[in-house]
Amino acid sequence: MKKERYYVSDLSSISGLTKRTIQYYDNEGVLKPAGRDENNRRFYTDKELSILEQITFYRNLGFSLKQLKEEINCNNNKESLLDILSKQEAYLYSQLEETQGRIDAVAASKRLIEEGYSPPWELLSKIMRDINKVDISIWSNYPFSEAQLTIFEDVFDSQQHVFNFYNTFRKISIKAVSYKGAGVPVNSSLAIELAEEWINMVEKVTKGKPEIINSFLQVDKHRERWNKGEKDLFEEAEPYLEDILKSYYKGRSE
Numbered sequence: 325m326k327k328e329r330y331y332v333s334d335l336s337s338i339s340g341l342t343k344r345t346i347q348y349y350d351n352e353g354v355l356k357p358a359g360r361d362e363n364n365r366r367f368y369t370d371k372e373l374s375i376l377e378q379i380t381f382y383r384n385l386g387f388s389l390k391q392l393k394e395e396i397n398c399n400n401n402k403e404s405l406l407d408i409l410s411k412q413e414a415y416l417y418s419q420l421e422e423t424q425g426r427i428d429a430v431a432a433s434k435r436l437i438e439e440g441y442s443p444p445w446e447l448l449s450k451i452m453r454d455i456n457k458v459d460i461s462i463w464s465n466y467p468f469s470e471a472q473l474t475i476f477e478d479v480f481d482s483q484q485h486v487f488n489f490y491n492t493f494r495k496i497s498i499k500a501v502s503y504k505g506a507g508v509p510v511n512s513s514l515a516i517e518l519a520e521e522w523i524n525m526v527e528k529v530t531k532g533k534p535e536i537i538n539s540f541l542q543v544d545k546h547r548e549r550w551n552k553g554e555k556d557l558f559e560e561a562e563p564y565l566e567d568i569l570k571s572y573y574k575g576r577s578e
Contacts, residue, residue, distance in 0.1 A: 329369065330369070330373055331345065331365060331366065332346050334367060335366075335368060335372075339377070339380055341374055343381065346376070348487055349379065350366070352393070353393060355372060355376055355379060355524075356391055357372065358369075358371070358372055367530075379392060385412055385416065386412065386415070387412060400541070405407065413483075417487060420487075421490070422455060424491055425451075425452075425455035426452065426498075429448055429451060429498055431495075432498055432499045432502040432503075436502060436506050436508070436514075437507075441503060441508060441516055444502060444505025447502070451498060451501060451502075451557060451560065454552070454553035454556055455553055462551060463486075471539070472542065472543070475536055475539045479530075492521075492525050494557070495526065495557050496521050496522055496556070496561075497565075499518055499521075499567075501557065501561045503518065503562045504560075511571050515572075516572060519565075519568045519569050520572070522565060523569075523572075
């Protein structure tokens with residue numbers, strides 16, 4: 325049953341936040357009380373309760389108090405909210421990508437050890453540092469042409485599809501750099517598996533269509549627009565990938 329007034333203890337009980345946290349939000353200007361009662365106690369209404377629910381939601385998404393005050397301010401403008409949440413979504417995906425990159429590096433190292441190779445620790449450390457600097461949100465502002473946008477919107481029917489491709493591309497690049505640094509022969513079983521991973525990725529995303537392949541090639545021609553970490557990683561991986569693919573196709577033609 326709704327109440328006309330809520331006090332700090334009520335908000336604490338409803339939200340699960342401590343009284344100190346609620347008072348802190350008041351002091352920081354993100355949750356002001358509706359007024360004070362005859363005993364000078366802060367009280368809140370359903371409006372402030374709704375605001376607190378929004379604050380709790382945004383804080384759980386990783387928003388800072390500064391963002392709450394300056395960007396969100398608990399407004400209900402549809403376009404503004406969508407823009408803010410989209411930016412935070414990209415930020416959270418960036419954090420996820422960092423973690424996934426580390427997992428891929430661990431997996432590549434384990435595979436090398438299992439096959440009797442010594443992982444190139446110095447090179448892997450550099451990869452980790454570069455991955456931590458990558459901000460994938462820049463791709464949302466990448467200057468694609470109208471034709472490219474049309475093609476890529478058809479290829480990637482969801483944001484998750486985009487990230488799946490990105491993860492696969494980077495995972496293969498990490499493996500290539502790791503295998504190259506560990507001295508894995510281009511005709512080994514590890515290299516053959518990697519060549520097949522690359523071929524499967526390309527076939528899956530392009531479906532062999534020339535216009536899709538050309539769109540990806542156009543993006544590849546402008547690597548200066550990529551994240552530096554992505555660019556450095558792929559340029560380190562590229563020669564080895566080219567060598568294992570040559571070896572792979574040669575072996576299949578013999």
